[in-house]
Amino acid sequence: MQTTLHTKLHVAIIMDGNGRWAEERGLPRPDGHQVGADAVRAIVRAAVEHRVSALSLYAFSSYNWQRPPAEVAGLMGLLRHFLLVEVPWLRDFGVRITVLGRRDRLPIGLAKAIGHAEASTRDGRRLHLRIAIDYSARDAILAAAADHLTADELSGRLDTEDVDLMIRTGGDQRLSDFLLWESAYAEFYFTRVKWPDFGPDDFAAALADYHRRTRSFGGVVEAGAAAAPH
Template sequence: MADRSKSPDGVLSAPLSPRHVAIIMDGNGRWAAERGLPRAAGHKAGVEAVRRTVKAAIELSIPCLTLYSFSSENWSRPRDEIDYLMGLMKRFIRGDLAELHQNNVKILVIGERSDIDQEMLALIDEACDLTRDNTRLTLTIAFNYGARNEITRAAQRLAEDVAAGRLSPSEITVDHFRLALDTGDLPDPDMLIRTSGERRLSNFLLWQSAYTELVFLDAYWPDFGRELLIEAITQYNSRERRFGGLPSRSTA
């Protein structure tokens, strides 16, 4: 079990960081409602939490950070809220891309590209192309994303390979399927955090999270940052990951 240790000045250092942290950013609307503010204010504050979290991930040497920004089910929200969220995403890319690139952050965007307007697609492609060779942090944005849709699209890709004679059904392995997913180039998440007190995955990284440690925090997403990230990592480090086996120190 890893733990925090004291630095020479007596301050607790951050715990050892996992390789890949995924986050369901939940609670923007409730954060705003509790303050008598419109939902848009919560979403705007949520963007600031994204900036704090990316900065903290870099400082804590986390190689991969995946954020659930807009689900395929979110299209059922009111049109004005959707338009505001799309505008926030565009402004984030335009306003933060240069700094992210300067900080050696690689950007990936996963999810279904249908229903996304051409301006947004162009911005996404620009961000991914500009940062493709960066190595300090891989920031993956799950946008218009749903895990069931992702798994279905992966199955369709493999079916196309079978139909074209490039692969036989008996040759399909877990690794084939993993590589066909949107996250094929990423390690599976070691830890998945959900804010706002909700305790469900909400169609996020269902395949990839088979052995992921789940951490549920009561704080709303706009209040998230370095301190809460360290709290979650501390929880993660207190657990013993067995992947279906026995602990290594066990004599059973």
């Protein structure tokens, strides 16, 4: 039986370091992406266990088209395979899938897999899993702002909600055009652990660090107040 979470906590992750993880081990870069896909499964389960309400994963940036064609093709195939294979247990686990980003440039097989995954999991209530594919926050903001919307209306058009905790693996400390609008008041957690090695214990450590922080959102709060999603 699926249960609806009463707490709202949106965690976003920039899953960085797959290629470097493979190169450090003398493996082809695609091997790192494959192991990274396995890491996604473990983190999704951990997110449900920690009662996270929404998990947004940066899988493929609009800028990633500049990578070697063979690597891009491999990533597209891996994303399609992940959606097709993982949907049954995600659906049974109460996970709803939404894919962010453009779809007109994706291979037909992947676009169809996205549609199937979203339709099959639309009743999930335990976790909203958002996967960003061919995604650019700047493009999303420009598209949403074209009709001269208010801030609240623009937020609704972006199809996401404010990020509470942004995690980036792999050592770099930048957003790389991911959920820029939604991360206005996000807490940031950067780790040198590369994505293939980022496991449930690392995820729990990031959440623990988040809950130790005080979030004021521009106001004043009492010293020692625990972090709370807004």
